[in-house]
Amino acid sequence: MGIQTWEVSKSLVTELVTSPLNLLLLGVCVFLIYKIFKIKRPATDSTEEKNDSPILPKMKRQDFTVEDLAVYNGEANEEKRILVAVNQKVFDVTNKGRSMYGKGGPYAVFAGRDASRALATFSLDSSALKDTFDDLSDLNPKQLESLREWELQFKEKYDLVGKLLRPSEQPTEYSDTEDDQTDSTAAAGPTSKSGGGADSLRLRASGNSN
Ligand code: HEM
Numbered sequence: 001m002g003i004q005t006w007e008v009s010k011s012l013v014t015e016l017v018t019s020p021l022n023l024l025l026l027g028v029c030v031f032l033i034y035k036i037f038k039i040k041r042p043a044t045d046s047t048e049e050k051n052d053s054p055i056l057p058k059m060k061r062q063d064f065t066v067e068d069l070a071v072y073n074g075e076a077n078e079e080k081r082i083l084v085a086v087n088q089k090v091f092d093v094t095n096k097g098r099s100m101y102g103k104g105g106p107y108a109v110f111a112g113r114d115a116s117r118a119l120a121t122f123s124l125d126s127s128a129l130k131d132t133f134d135d136l137s138d139l140n141p142k143q144l145e146s147l148r149e150w151e152l153q154f155k156e157k158y159d160l161v162g163k164l165l166r167p168s169e170q171p172t173e174y175s176d177t178e179d180d181q182t183d184s185t186a187a188a189g190p191t192s193k194s195g196g197g198a199d200s201l202r203l204r205a206s207g208n209s210n
Contacts, residue, residue: 035106053102063171064163065167069090073113076112082101085115087148089163091158097158119146120144120147120150133164133165
């Protein structure tokens with residue numbers, strides 16, 4: 001039993017270090033783990049940038065084009081707000097996610113961007129981040145399902161601000177009093193099963209994702 005376990009471990013390690021692709025993936029994992037643990041340690045050294053990021057108030061509900069979204073990359077707007085789009089929904093990750101999406105964070109590439117393709121394909125490659133609207137029409141069902149799960153995870157953690165607009169799509173007029181995030185902000189994203197809208201979002205949220 002002990003010898004068998006040793007043999008299995010040995011062949012796993014051999015497999016890992018002999019394939020360039022595996023080595024690359026291992027490298028990416030080690031890098032991300034390093035980044036995540038590094039940002040969790042408070043900056044004690046005076047040479048490190050001080051944490052001068054106040055908690056920002058909730059953003060007014062609104063929709064965004066890809067260009068509008070790019071302003072919210074944590075640098076290009078005065079408040080240093082960070083928005084990320086997932087499955088055509090725009091989330092404010094500033095307060096709870098700055099360490100991950102802010103400058104120097106492991107997922108800083110998603111700041112002010114539509115992260116959908118990257119998340120659906122589990123890739124941090126620059127080819128997964130487009131500069132123009134990405135309709136994601138080439139994603140397969142498994143990738144779309146994975147994207148839906150990411151969307152739910154974001155919905156649980158972050159404020160939903162609005163939707164990501166396709167070219168020529170008109171922004172929704174949100175009333176100032178509207179505060180229920182599941183209502184009209186629910187966009188018809190590519191993974192919506194029944195044309196999107198609030199109902200399909202609620203169905204998914206109540207465990208209908210498989
Ligand atoms: C294989 C290497 C990877 C490791 C070890 C890893 C590890 C982690 C860990 C530990 C967290 C939680 C951090 C925290 O809550 O403080 C996290 C969050 C996250 N990971 Fe990864 N990850 C990897 C690859 C990826 C890839 C390839 C993507 C995207 C394409 C990705 C996207 C994300 C996102 C978006 C979050 C933050 C979710 C949120 O806002 O709560 N990860 N990762």
